[in-house]
Amino acid sequence: ETSAKVIDGKAIAKQIRDEITEEVSKMKNAIxxxxxxxxxxxxxxxxxxxxxxxxxxxxxxxxxxxxxxxxxxxxxxxxxxxxxxxxxxxxxxxxxxxxxxxxxxxxxxxxxxxxxIEKDVDGFHPLNIGRLAMRGREPLFVPCTPKGCIELLHRYGINIKGKKAVVIGRSNIVGMPAALLLQREDATISIVHSRTKNPEEFIREADIIISAVGQPNMVRGNWIKPGAVIIDVGINPVEDTKSPRGYRLVGDVCYEEACKVASAITPVPGGVGPMTIAMLLSNTLISAKRIHNFQ
Amino acid sequence: ETSAKVIDGKAIAKQIRDEITEEVSKMKNAIxxxxxxxxxxxxxxxxxxxxxxxxxxxxxxxxxxxxxxxxxxxxxxxxxxxxxxxxxxxxxxxxxxxxxxxxxxxxxxxxxxxxxIEKDVDGFHPLNIGRLAMRGREPLFVPCTPKGCIELLHRYGINIKGKKAVVIGRSNIVGMPAALLLQREDATISIVHSRTKNPEEFIREADIIISAVGQPNMVRGNWIKPGAVIIDVGINPVEDTKSPRGYRLVGDVCYEEACKVASAITPVPGGVGPMTIAMLLSNTLISAKRIHNFQ
Ligand SMILES: NC(=O)C1=CN([C@@H]2O[C@H](COP(=O)(O)OP(=O)(O)OC[C@H]3O[C@@H](n4cnc5c(N)ncnc54)[C@H](OP(=O)(O)O)[C@@H]3O)[C@@H](O)[C@H]2O)C=CC1
Ligand SMILES: NC(=O)C1=CN([C@@H]2O[C@H](COP(=O)(O)OP(=O)(O)OC[C@H]3O[C@@H](n4cnc5c(N)ncnc54)[C@H](OP(=O)(O)O)[C@@H]3O)[C@@H](O)[C@H]2O)C=CC1
Known part of the structure; x- marks a missing residue:
């Protein structure tokens, strides 16, 4: 029985915030x-x-x-x-x-x-999404949560090019831009949504899974190809009488089952969650640099 | 041995031109x-x-x-x-x-x-592509060739919702918008490109195949799921000493093999080709109607 590497979003987000702190201070000193x-x-x-x-x-x-x-x-x-x-x-x-x-x-x-559009750090403007979809065009900002997903893959040295990737969910703010980003990095993408019959048939083939559905524990262990990498964006409250709040948060992927099959997986909480704000800070810094033409 | 229905783009394009002729004349008479x-x-x-x-x-x-x-x-x-x-x-x-x-x-x-953007009948503006990618947004114009592909599916009564669709090619003008259109109609899409290893693994699963690659006869008969529907956008010249021009045009899909497996298929030429200009006329009419607020 193998055990997946835990992709520590909290630690990576901290590291990114430290890098941003340094760049912000450099910019202040310089200009x-x-x-x-x-x-x-x-x-x-x-x-x-x-x-x-x-x-x-x-x-x-x-x-x-x-x-x-x-x-x-x-x-x-x-x-x-x-x-x-x-x-x-x-x-x-x-x-x-x-x-x-x-x-x-x-x-x-x-x-x-x-x-x-120059200050749209969320990256949700259709002009920006259009550029994200088009080859040879560059978006001004990449939407924060999907950017955080890809950043986690990069920081853990996970190869995307030529890999089979499935994105579960096609929302404007997570699923769709996540799929476009994976494709920009030369993954072959499939996009699963609520009208997909037998989503597990797609998921089972994937080397990389990004899930942004909002269904607790929807993706089961036996839907996962051994060695796959899982980025679980879902944040779903489920009843938990043992918790003082009466509930706890789980992802879209059944973590207990998946961590025995995957090669790497984000926990919920502490995976993608902390990355979203870190990417917002990153986009704000990128914007300031661009507006002031500062490298 | 079955034989696929031939999707007659030339006839459909003629029919669409006739419809447009009528609408143009109505508009002229009315306003x-x-x-x-x-x-x-x-x-x-x-x-x-x-x-x-x-x-x-x-x-x-x-x-x-x-x-x-x-x-x-x-x-x-x-x-x-x-x-x-x-x-x-x-x-x-x-x-x-x-x-x-x-x-x-x-x-x-x-x-x-x-x-x-109001007159961009090609539909290639990034703002337009962004709207095409986003749920709840409507593009002003749908790019002509992919619009022609979907129109052929519609006119032949081919159901898209819930189907598995593969698009081969991800160009800004054909592959990418074709995939977005299929997804808007609730197909589950996979997008194959030059970095895809074993494209046949994806193609074999598909109920609907749209190919826009530019590789003569790349898709073989045994890559096709029995009963699949094939829209072949490719227009590729191959040497043909029997032709007076010295070449003939073929698609991306090996027609002779595919027509024995598929349930329906576009020929090359005479499939998607004639649809592109018909859709350009359709977009121009749509634009005039919108600008003059004419239903
Ligand atoms: N910082 C973070 O970590 C963030 C976390 N989230 C979390 O991510 C999750 C998704 O968020 P968001 O994208 O905004 O959600 P949306 O509700 O906007 O989109 C959900 C998507 O999942 C699809 N879907 C729903 N049910 C199923 C199913 N049974 N099988 C397959 N697909 C299904 C829907 O399909 P269809 O399109 O057909 O309706 C839709 O595309 C939520 O849990 C949210 O809390 C969101 C944003 C940021
Ligand atoms: N009216 C009509 O009928 C029209 C017909 N066409 C025809 O459609 C075809 C495609 O045109 P267009 O989209 O402009 O072409 P492009 O050259 O812009 O795009 C071709 C796409 O196919 C992919 N590709 C190339 N080789 C392979 C391979 N071996 N396996 C899988 N994918 C591959 C490329 O991948 P990558 O992105 O990785 O490079 C690229 O995404 C051409 O034959 C063209 O003549 C085009 C427009 C209109």
Whole structure:
């Protein structure tokens, strides 16, 4: 019985934050510019507030300036657009992030499209996704979570070129861009989704599996090719009476079974999760460097 | 021994041109507007001149106005950009097409990006490709050749949803958008390219095969699952001493072998080929309708 190497996202994210800290300080010393990230939060969802707080803390930890705007649930789309427009023009802001979901009376597409493509550190603008899909074009930003998945593969020295990769899930923010990224690195990709009959037939062939579904323990041990590498993006709460919170978080992949078959696997939590914010910081730094033409 | 149904692209393209003729005439009668397509040809490549002539003829055949600009090989990028800008502003032009390849001293990306996205009937603008890739977004135009492939499947009543589809080739103009289109219709897609080891392993599983490679007879009969549907985009000249021209055209799929295994297959020529121009006319009509808000 083999045991998979654990891909330690927490440790890699820490390492990346340290690298960013150093680069931010170099940039400040050389040209006097500090990268800045603006976050717009509308309404008072608790989970959104937590995400925004974590992003702010992460910025502080690496020396990136953070700017926060909180607007009430009942503010108008115009007000949000005004703040975006001001941040677009503000030279101390290099990245703009609108925390989703927005209140239902707002047109999410209008608001996201208002963010200047040069400051769209989330990388969700269709122009950016188009460039990601096209050979010979370069996106300005790669969406954070899929970028984090690929970064984990790179940092663990896992070869992508010529490998069979399956992506489970095709969402705009994770699955689809993850598949495009794998293809850019010359993997042969298959994309499984809710309309796929017998997903296990695809998964069993894959050397690399990226799962972003949101179904606890969907991928079973016997769906996995021996030696495959598994990046589990899913974060799913399941009841757990032994936990003080009454639940615990699990991935899309049944970890206990998979770790006996795979050659490497990300845990949940502590795998892809910590990478997403690290990539947001990385994108903000990249943006500041590009705007100020600093290598 | 079974024999595949032949997917008659020539007949379908004729049928589509007839439908377009009727709609063009309806539009003219109702609001006095005739759709117009502008084609810019730079240099004097013989093949490009032929393509442009065919497009012009096709426009005439359905009642679409065509505008042609021919510029010498040694003209400047600025001159081409000036014509594009004029067509962008010209209300009688609803589609603009720059015939590729451009002379090597020009920046193709600059020139293509100058075409107004509302008139980009080729559908190659990254903003358009991004929308094609994203759920919940709609491209303004679907690139002609892949649109023609899907149209053939539709017109032959071939079910796409839930099917396993393989696309061979990942070019910006055929393979990649074809895969995105199949996925939008809920196929499970795999994309095979030159770095894929053992492409036959993927192809053998597929219910639908779209091939856009440019390798004569690459896909053999025993690579095909019995009953699969084959859309062969490849147009490859092979030596043929019996032909007066000294060559004939074949697809990427070995037709003689494949037609004994597949349930349906496009011939080369006469399959996807005639569909591309029909879809260009369709995109031009769509554009005119959209600009004039005509249903
Ligand atoms: N930092 C991080 O680590 C992040 C983690 N996540 C987590 O990743 C997971 C996915 O997130 P997200 O992409 O936003 O989710 P979405 O709900 O937007 O997308 C889920 C995708 O999974 C597909 N799917 C659903 N059920 C099945 C099934 N039974 N078999 C195969 N495919 C299925 C859906 O298919 P269809 O398209 O047909 O509906 C869809 O494409 C969640 O658990 C989320 O919490 C998300 C973002 C960041
Ligand atoms: N109207 C019509 O019917 C049209 C027909 N065509 C025809 O379609 C074909 C493809 O055109 P186009 O997409 O522009 O071509 P490109 O040359 O741009 O792309 C070819 C694709 O095939 C892949 N490929 C090359 N060799 C192999 C192989 N041995 N195994 C698997 N994949 C391979 C390449 O992989 P990689 O990306 O790794 O290099 C690439 O993605 C041509 O024959 C062309 O004439 C094209 C446009 C319109």
């Amino acid at each position: 006097g510019v500090t990268p800045g990230l603006a976050v717009i939060l509308v309404g008072d969802r608790k989970d959104s507030a937590t995400y925004v707080r974590n992003k702010k803390k992460a910025c502080e930890s690496v020396g990136i300036n953070s700017f926060e705007v909180r607007l009430p649930e009942d503010c108008t789309e115009q007000e949000v657009l005004k703040f975006i427009s001001d941040f677009n023009d503000d030279p101390s802001v290099h990245g703009i992030l609108v925390q989703l979901p927005l209140p239902s009376h707002m047109n999410e597409q209008n608001i996201l499209n208002a963010v200047s | 006095g507007v005739t759709p117009g397509l502008a084609v810019i040809l730079v240099g004097d490549r013989k093949d490009s001149a032929t393509y442009v002539r065919n497009k012009k003829k096709a426009c005439e055949s359905v009642g679409i106005n065509s505008f042609e600009v021919r510029l010498p090989e040694d003209c400047t990028e600025q001159e081409v950009l000036k014509f594009i800008s004029d067509f962008n502003d010209d209300p009688s032009v609803h589609g603009i097409l720059v015939q590729l390849p451009l002379p090597s001293h020009m920046n193709e990306q600059n020139i293509l990006n100058a075409v107004s």
